[in-house]
Amino acid sequence: DAKTTQPNSMESNEEEPVHLPCNHSTISGTDYIHWYRQLPSQGPEYVIHGLTSNVNNRMASLAIAEDRKSSTLILHRATLRDAAVYYCIRNRNSGNTPLVFGKGTRLSVIA
Amino acid sequence: DTEVTQTPKHLVMGMTNKKSLKCEQHMGHRAMYWYKQKAKKPPELMFVYSYEKLSINESVPSRFSPECPNSSLLNLHLHALQPEDSALYLCASSQPTGRKATDTQYFGPGTRLTVL
Numbered sequence: 128d129a130k131t132t133q134p135n136s137m138e139s140n141e142e143e144p145v146h147l148p149c150n151h152s153t154i155s156g157t158d159y160i161h162w163y164r165q166l167p168s169q170g171p172e173y174v175i176h177g178l179t180s181n182v183n184n185r186m187a188s189l190a191i192a193e194d195r196k197s198s199t200l201i202l203h204r205a206t207l208r209d210a211a212v213y214y215c216i217r218n219r220n221s222g223n224t225p226l227v228f229g230k231g232t233r234l235s236v237i238a
Numbered sequence: 239d240t241e242v243t244q245t246p247k248h249l250v251m252g253m254t255n256k257k258s259l260k261c262e263q264h265m266g267h268r269a270m271y272w273y274k275q276k277a278k279k280p281p282e283l284m285f286v287y288s289y290e291k292l293s294i295n296e297s298v299p300s301r302f303s304p305e306c307p308n309s310s311l312l313n314l315h316l317h318a319l320q321p322e323d324s325a326l327y328l329c330a331s332s333q334p335t336g337r338k339a340t341d342t343q344y345f346g347p348g349t350r351l352t353v354l
Contacts, residue, residue, distance in 0.1 A: 223286065225294060228280035229280060
């Protein structure tokens, strides 16, 4: 059981920001929120993770709600290369915890 | 180097064949994973190795036999598979302990297996 809920699909125009939501209303206090994406014909790729505070890296930003029951992955300027399935995953971040993937959100980017 | 390599990229085998999938990483990671991904579905965990010992087996049929001969290598031996075992087999690794312990997993590109 992935214990996260995401929209099945979303669409964005190229060079516009994209906000990908994730609901994890039963998250425990020690679970981190991880985001991975899977480009066509490739293995999943780590994007970002966080616990309570908002996080930024070169790929994206992660905004975590104050009650931690939801989060949003933000791609600041979508490119065609960002078209992928995005997975939001709860994890203990202990180092050898398997990832439990939900269905994810398929992002399409229109030129 | 954050690369996980998998060979072969594609494999077609009959139900009576024996074959092996290979995964290699040189990041010093001591946790390695096998996932199975059917078409248009998310990856599902099969096995976890931690410090070369099998720590999780998700009730995978015995026709799949994992092996971790050293800290850099992970194999998946296949025997008497069924057509429904056709899928993308993904290998991943992570760093389980120490100051840099993290669940960030690095995935290989996968082996696309077809069982005839």
